[in-house]
Amino acid sequence: MTNTAQVVEDERIKSESFFSKLMKRPELGAIAGAILVFIFFSITADASMFTLSGVINFMTPASQLGILAIGAAMLMIGGEFDLSIGSMVAFSGLFFGVCVVTWGLPLIVAIPLTFVFSAFVGAINGTIVIRSGLPSFIVTLAFLFVLRGLSLVGLKAATGGSTQLRGVREAVEGDGLASFFSGDAFPGLFEWLASKGLIETFKSGAPKVTGIPVEIIWFFIITGAATYVLLRLPVGNWIFATGGDNTAASNSGVPVNKVKISLFMLTACCAALVAIITVMDAGSTDARRGFQKEFEAIIAAVIGGCLLTGGYGSAIGAFFGSIIFGMVVIGLTYTDFDQDWFQVFLGGMLLIAVLFNNAIRKRVTGER
Amino acid sequence: MTNTAQVVEDERIKSESFFSKLMKRPELGAIAGAILVFIFFSITADASMFTLSGVINFMTPASQLGILAIGAAMLMIGGEFDLSIGSMVAFSGLFFGVCVVTWGLPLIVAIPLTFVFSAFVGAINGTIVIRSGLPSFIVTLAFLFVLRGLSLVGLKAATGGSTQLRGVREAVEGDGLASFFSGDAFPGLFEWLASKGLIETFKSGAPKVTGIPVEIIWFFIITGAATYVLLRLPVGNWIFATGGDNTAASNSGVPVNKVKISLFMLTACCAALVAIITVMDAGSTDARRGFQKEFEAIIAAVIGGCLLTGGYGSAIGAFFGSIIFGMVVIGLTYTDFDQDWFQVFLGGMLLIAVLFNNAIRKRVTGER
Amino acid sequence: QDIIVVAHGQANDPFWSVVKNGVEEAGKDTGVNVDYRSPETFDMVAMSQLIDAAVNQEPDGLIVSIPDADALSPSIERAVAAGIPVISINAGSDVSKGLGALLHVGQDEYDAGKAAGEKLAEMGGTNAICVNQEVGNVSLDLRCEGFGEGFGGSYTVLPTTNDPAEIESKVAAALSSDESIDTVMALGASTAGEPSVAAAKASGRDINVASFDLSASFLQSIVDGDAAFAIDQQQFLQGYLSANFLALHAKYGLMPGGNVPSGPNLITSDKAAQVIDLSSKGIR
Amino acid sequence: MTVDTTFHHGDAGSSEPIVQMKDIEKHFGNIIALAGVSFDVRPGECHCLLGDNGAGKSTFIKTMSGVHKPTKGQILFHGKPMNFSTPRDAMEAGIATVFQDLAMIPLMSVTRNFFMGREPTIGRGPLKRFDVKTANEITVSSMRDMGINLRGPDQAVGTLSGGERQTVAIARAVHFGAKVLILDEPTSALGVRQTSNVLATIDRVRKQGVGVVFISHNVRHALAVGDRFTVLNRGKTLGTASRGEISPEELQELMAGGQEMAELEGSLGGTI
């Protein structure tokens, strides 16, 4: 065991450029597509898209999607799907709203409670998948409907007939924790920058951008944490193994069931985080929140290089995937194209981004 | 080679009942769930659900879904997805509508043209998937958006600004082919039955059911054909092999690329058939036709026992899967449950049907 | 006695949930059994099948919305042929009579859009966006078209999904890429209207935001002066009256002689405050 | 049979068995894979499990290592009844297995496969993380000990050759096999050099007191390292023989399930 990991020079290996090594990593696969989309919009879109306020404008929905996408990506790497995250956003949003508005709980109680509650629902999902051996697709699909339906029923019960629960903003006003989960971070910094003329301002002198929306910060934190978990922790290894081959992983001593249940709980918590942020930002929640987000999250993860069959992918890929998706969805409104063509462009851009990505990677790594 | 296939008695095999042999077949897995759902509704639902007109009423949407589901199931067995079938319904519906209304083509031209056109789009889908090596999920997702968008643009162009194209019924009136693709089959038979009092009639004396809707007949024909192809034709073997393991199949001499492209063309044609039937029945088409049908088709196929990972499943499974789904969706309207709870029930019923299914199969076959 | 409603809007749609509440209240008041049904998405084929299912149960009255007369006419005609009294609500005032419905309660989407457009033009608007959260839903498309007709100036349709965050970003993007936009017409108050208000506010410009339908938060914005007005078609009435008429018809054979217009009704800042409370209870 | 060997042979019967399996039956649905098999392994011995294709050897050792639950029968571990509910339990008890299908994840790197489920860590508390450097070092050196020079420890296992992949599985099991090492046809895909390494390794770990269960179709390999030989046929035990009690030809006939074989090439000298 005194040998070092340093491998002896091997005549059977051609030298490889740093760039090509980089492109081989699943983490960085999606970057080429992101750059392509960026170039496309910097040519076709209004210049305001890539000003500070423009970037923040498309990064906000991208971040909300991205938080879900990273949860979805980790679950996909672990070999399962969760189609219920979109409904989970509505459902945990409702739960959080009820905690704050109806029961008047302070955030320090309401937020952990919401996470625990969501994780619990996630665990139910996971337990059914594992106990029954059914595909997670069908089990979480059932929860897609059930949770969406329960959100509606719950909302009506909580509001006495309406599908919208309001008053969250008023209820959390002045709560110290609120600034971690809603609004903009670093407002002071931005004001200072504006006063120095370093960022755009309105005529009134107020900065156009009053801070970085907290979801963007959460998005970065979660991407970092997920990457660390996947690449640096033993449990990351277990996730890859579980998704790569459930039986082989189990036979090698990976506690596959625990891994899967934890991942279901994780995606549910990601949904809860998005729910908390959006409910506090909007001040209200309704029965349609998070509609089809499960779908978009999976799209973002796949654009970012996750395999649907499991065992391969990365959080950074999902990060860029979400940004690509967010940039395309919002970016087209900055262009002059007839908006009737929106979906055609959306589909076309996604396809081109992914194809480009793939072509670059193959080119660089010499794969065929 | 003179040995017969008759295997000698083997002490390593326990005897097995006919029923347990039956339940092992993927074809019949979904039947237990269908029976459960049937029992549930015969208790909870209005008695009119299982009268002739009630059955036809839920079989009609089940058949429209089922035609798509069988295409989706075959493609899934072949290891790929097609998320664009829902949009394809809208798009080929538009194409067909334009053929008939705008160009005034007779059905004998318009229908084959629509199929050729759809198959062509399917072939593009398939070719991109194979050439790029990208997952079909992302490629057909792009087409989901593109085709939906093109339907909108096309509708506006064809109608001069509206998103609804009307007048199909008038345009096809009197065309001999129309009766194969719209309306009810065997109307004479049913009138005769009604006059004899063998089937229910309205107070006016007109039969409640004027015939069997053509989609139901198509659904049965296609289920039979797909089953024959999968189990009795060499190409069926190729489809299972391709989905089971692409590389192994290719190494064993299966022309996997041709198989996959044909399957994409097939699903597109299934979508076109549904489009033709529904457009002629409705007399109009709009930009949201077939919305989310891809999703429902995959659900039905999965309920029917298809694996998302490919290589396993059956057309008969998809047949029962569609009937379960159709029965649940329509059946709930025959019960007294509040519409607010609709999704909760839908999800719950699906889950219970599939779990039940699974439990029965395991029980009967002694699997663990 | 049973009355069945088949509408094209889902029970979780804020607008249609109010209709549903109206239907239910009528059921309570008159003592009949009411049932609200809708397809999972805007889907005319599925809707015609739901009508067929309803007809099979031979209710004492049927309430339908008719966004696509071609697609729904066979089913409605079948109901009429079966001797079921039919009332149409919301969409389809023009075809209602021809299909054999007894009367129509509602507001024409196109006319409502036109009224809103005229009002916004009056307020000085010249360049508008119409935020459509469900492109291809014909009744929403009609609102946009009517708006364009009434508005007179230039307008573009901004297609979005149901996601408030995305709508806010898209409206913000549209506003910042075209400085001349001065009017935002949202097609649904809680989905499109509220985020549009937020985006307009963040742009720092003076923009008139109006919306179809009501939501408590949007009404609050009207009160606060951040939004111009909301178009209320009093859809509660569509549900309540139609169900009530049918109940009375079943009991006593009564029926009003003509269509009942439930809107349009512009809610501006002077009226908004009173409406907020009702809106948050799902009545307006 | 030659008596002078370069290998040490454990003294069968000298000590208590580590694992004892009694009358194990295993049914898959209506298929009977094992119809009552008894077997044990003692510390420091190499117990060979032999038999025809489909005799049930792999099914049997999977039952032993917690993959399958026996339909009937008892498993004793150090004399106490034991019920491994997952392979992880068996591993934690000190049983390491090389499965016939190797249990590798093709998309993952050699190192990650090597330590899958039992990653070495560095740091403490919340900073405790996978020690990639040590893991790489151990992997490369273990593989080198088995006669494979890896191009790099981060090559995906799916792109390794058949023998390289098998060597990873063996090196992993040897690294973690604390009390019992189960090898299901470990040399099937190995080159001559690697095979000799594996046989030498079996001898080495046996000397350290580990019990080895060795499955092979190669009579000569079995005789070279085995202390006892149990032959399975069609899911049943044909009997157990100790080293020296049985000749290669007899053993080969037992392994063939008593059925006649095709005429052999002379140069094979009677054994396959």
Next chain:
Amino acid sequence: MTVDTTFHHGDAGSSEPIVQMKDIEKHFGNIIALAGVSFDVRPGECHCLLGDNGAGKSTFIKTMSGVHKPTKGQILFHGKPMNFSTPRDAMEAGIATVFQDLAMIPLMSVTRNFFMGREPTIGRGPLKRFDVKTANEITVSSMRDMGINLRGPDQAVGTLSGGERQTVAIARAVHFGAKVLILDEPTSALGVRQTSNVLATIDRVRKQGVGVVFISHNVRHALAVGDRFTVLNRGKTLGTASRGEISPEELQELMAGGQEMAELEGSLGGTI
């Protein structure tokens, strides 16, 4: 080396090669798997391809059977340059291969795997359909010829034992191998009886004029049936020898890539 054998040995060099591979190179990204290998196979001979783990044998035969496209080099088929773009092309030209990973679909039945891609049909025109009955019969009898009694031809391949599965692949290739039969370590998972059957089968098809390419790590198996021996090492050819020109020990040393081996057990008699 024994000269008297029960096997007939083809007369190497007697006829034109069926397949000739010239200076084949194959790179995977930056990994060089083959660095110039030449090889040919003549009708009626068994040409053994030997070498250490990772030498490139499987990569080479995959190039031969159309799975990989060579990065450089030429393939001649009956003297004409040939470019198989898919394995199907190679098969249609009469080359059948048993891949090391067997190329089986676990979820499909034995019969369906056996005939995958080349199903026998019955009926004519639109009624032409998969002849399941004949297929089952052929499968069961081919398997029995190889020494495996199947429980039934409709058992899923995924539930077969390792050796049973390998036998399916061999039986299939033998059934369809018209001109060239490539066997990549076909006996690795086989029992003694099945192995002797495979060796006898190689001899039989060779007599029928089929060219056989046989990859093995077992020196004795190779010598038993081989007419010529080509040894690969680290992606290069070490040379080709004819039967009788080389002793088992020499061959074994070449196969080990010239590197020293662990000390051998006496009973192995010098060869692994």
